[in-house]
Amino acid sequence: MNESRMIEVKRNILADNDRAADVFREARKAEGTFFIDVMASPGAGKTTLLLALIEQLRAHATCGVIEADLESEVDALKIKEAGVSSVELNTRGVCHVEMGMVEKALAAFGELRFDYLFLENIGNLVCPAEFDTGAHVRVMLLSVPEGYDKVYKYPPMFAVVDALIVTKSDYLSLNPDFDMDALYRQARVLNPDLDIFVVSARTGQGIDEFAAWVRSCRETAMV
Amino acid sequence: MHEMAFVRNVVDIVVEEADVPDVAEVRAVHIVIGEGRDIVEDFFESLFRYLARGTVAEQAEVILYRTPYMVRCKRCGFIFHVNVFDRESLACPVCKAYREYKLVSGLEFYISKIEVAGKEPSESQIPSPEGQLASVPAGDETGQAKQEGTATA
Ligand SMILES: Nc1nc2c(ncn2[C@@H]2O[C@H](COP(=O)(O)OP(=O)(O)OP(=O)(O)O)[C@@H](O)[C@H]2O)c(=O)[nH]1
Ligand SMILES: [Mg+2]
């Protein structure tokens, strides 16, 4: 048998996707589009929150939504019914969104460009966190009915996001065991600078604050 | 199921790196994966077996190193490990600052090195297409061999 030797490689496995994400981020910035990735488990309230948020933003800005879904077009239609531009990104069963898909989705808008572009990521707390989507900020939603103790089950998601949005806060009175203090504490273990908002699309609680944060992030990112 | 996307990239990178004139096969692939990366190790390996079929890496052993969450203290700069389940571990061991840090590792995911075997001596004495001798000594661990190999490309 032949002697063997080592070849130093030191190459990031996701380098191609990361590079494409950086290029995408810069290109959107250059055209004045602020891109936000919204991640959560199924039914956490992503579409509902996006509609409430866009309601606040659209008076002074243009908004578009990329709806990533395993199969259907339901959410994209819901967004369109509200009079907001939207394209469907059907991943055909793939558990996450990669840059090639994001680029295609943007191309599907044709010449349309927006001040705010949102990605409603696949409903899943594990896989989307592993892939950079080219967004300027990433947020994660956790709805009150899901329970507060998700941090230990999905730590990477909490580590990679810029903000955690606790949704469906109107359920808090029905779920007295939802330990908000513990959630704040645990969510900041890997990410001490994490911004946290508590909102309800039903009652409107916290939507103003969240919208203000989104606006200020855009200002920061666009300079 | 995102292991598929990961392993596809692993195989591509390994094949590219092993594309050096005197390399006959890849014997091992060393991969560093942060503890925060959601990877099913057994699944990763069997996928590698499957996707590497027919390449120089088809016989390669996959060696995974898991690296822990490490943070850098914002007050004193000390780098330490945090255990997500242990509150005590969130204080800097040097200056005692509590949860004042930034995550510096635990999410990495890269191929650190590959172990390759050279061709039989008779084969490696054959001049490469550029007319140079592919006479890289076997067992060279300095990485010099690779540089020589790519310099001719
Ligand atoms: N009570 C209450 N219900 C809400 C709130 N936000 C959303 N919902 C309800 O939760 C359900 C799911 O909301 P969606 O906005 O469709 O959730 P989603 O995360 O987009 O769901 P998928 O895209 O299917 O993963 C719907 O019945 C909403 O009406 C809220 O703030 N309070
Ligand atoms: Mg939805």
Ligand SMILES: [Zn+2]
């Ligand atoms: Zn310290």
